[in-house]
Amino acid sequence: MLISVCRKEMATLKSSVEVFFCGANSWCKCLVGNRILGFEHFLPEQSTFDEEVSVEIGVQWITVINEPQTVIKWYMETSPRCPCMILFVLQHGHVSQRDVEAFAHFQQMFGKKMEENTLVVMVSSDDKKSARPNKVKNENLETVLYQSGRKVFDFNKNMKQNDLIKQLMTRWKSVPDLHIYKHESSSLSVERETWRTQEAMTQEHISGGNHAAIKRNNTLTIVLLGQTGSGKSATGNTILRKHHFESYASSVPVTQMCQMAEETVCGIKIRVIDTPDFFDEDLKNQQEQIKKCKELAQPGPDVYLLVMELGRYTDGERAIVQNIQKAFGAEVVKETIVLLTSKEKLRGKTVAEYIKNTDTQLQELIRICGSRCHAFNNKDHSVSQTERLLEMILEMKKKNGSTVEHYSFCKESEKKDCRIQ
Structure with missing residues (x-):
């Protein structure tokens, strides 16, 4: 009409x-x-x-x-x-x-x-x-x-x-509304309001001298999400270029609770939060761990990495976008990048070629996440794949209207100043 x-x-x-x-x-x-x-x-x-x-x-x-x-x-x-x-x-x-x-x-x-x-x-x-x-x-x-x-x-x-x-x-x-459209029965609205309230509290702590909750201007916070066995912990280690998170083959989940580690990579102080499979039926303290993740990420993450193993697409992953939206808010997809592990399985093919010929539901999942997709070989210790991920994150933040000039991004592989202008 x-x-x-x-x-x-x-x-x-x-x-x-x-x-x-x-x-x-x-x-x-x-x-x-x-x-x-x-x-x-x-x-x-x-x-x-x-x-x-x-x-x-x-x-x-x-x-x-x-x-x-x-x-x-x-x-x-x-x-x-x-x-x-x-x-x-x-x-x-x-x-x-x-x-x-x-x-x-x-x-x-x-x-x-x-x-x-x-x-x-x-x-x-x-x-x-x-x-x-x-x-x-x-x-x-x-x-x-x-x-x-x-x-x-x-x-x-x-x-x-x-x-x-x-x-x-x-x-x-007129300009868009800044308030949340409220519904008494919507837990999602409550989650988003809680997040913003906590952020406001953080600003109060800054003015009041409580530095424990202060997020440094040049710190980039990354939250790893995904199913058990997708390679979240190994991905965190690859990003930080140091072994912080336990990662090995096991019949039971290795990561049982949220963990955080920090390193400076490419001139940027990076904070990575590794998480258990929040939506695993065997995870007994699901809500407690989601709350812990949000606390570690205060005053809010810069990016969510939805980690999935290349060549594997499970029933649980088919519903994962809806699940993380319920846990972290509908806007999570605007701040999400799909990261495929086991890049070595591509055997010379590009990520774009893989996506073009993959499951249509996986294609739709990537589209919902802004068509942002990257691949890691966690056995590759070179910094180039992490550099490309950081570029992708900063590009996403600029597109979403965030200022990125304070991130002193420098490609270690090029050994020269490449601050984002």
Whole structure:
């Protein structure tokens, strides 16, 4: 569903704003679309709609178009020349996995422009009777809000047509919300609020002289995540270039609790946190170890390395993204790099060639993590593979808006100053 808004007094300049509706909930899209049009045109049970409907509202013309291929083609052709607003419509408290998948589909189709121009429209559950909201669906909402930049508009079916359009335009142009969209039953929101509260406490400790919780400006914190046997501990040793974590073949997990070690590599002080398999059913103190990991990483890690053995993709790893999002928050994927161990198995092939021909679900996992993937041979003691990983981490942080100038990154293999500018 696409809505074109043109001001008549600016028609000679062909100035317009294009509004693109998307989402998996047909009822909610129809409700919002009809309210904008001012009359009942779209019906949820209809399999197809009229291709184009136009209505004049004051000094604005609104045209609704609903033909997917035409819309997509038109959008891609015109988006460089005019502003486009994407309204992703959801039902408050009842966001399904299908909604998350729909958002991911459009995000993949439109790329960065999707995040820049998206406004999430929340339709109140009072406007549509449905089942009681649950924690999983609230976490689905948190995932969409995070990926959309947290621009949210609460739709009210009693709002007047002109007011609705005006407020939509105003909200779309505003800065993203910094607060968490709260749900009483969402443990994920509680986890994220707790993390931020602890970070605020750390800043208070700094001003108060308590240096125990201070993270030095040039310290890069890496959290290793993954299943038992994936090579997390060996990877930690490779990064630090020193044997800090026990790593050997065993029928039982070697790492039973979170551990931390620090070294200076390539001019950067690196703190690595090795973790047990948090989602192993045999791990008795799961929540205690997750809490310990967060404490060691205060005031927050710079990167999560999702460690997986090349050539092995288990049932547990198929659900690992959802599990780490529940444990560390939906935003974890934006700070995650997939690290494949046993690189020597590639036998001359590149990582890209391996991914291209691997399991489609593993390809999707890597895509969700920003298509960031690196490979280690933990038997290789040269520094070059660690240097490339550090480059990837700093590139990710810059992309996420973080300052990296204070990291004195110097490639040891080149023996020259290469501070990030």
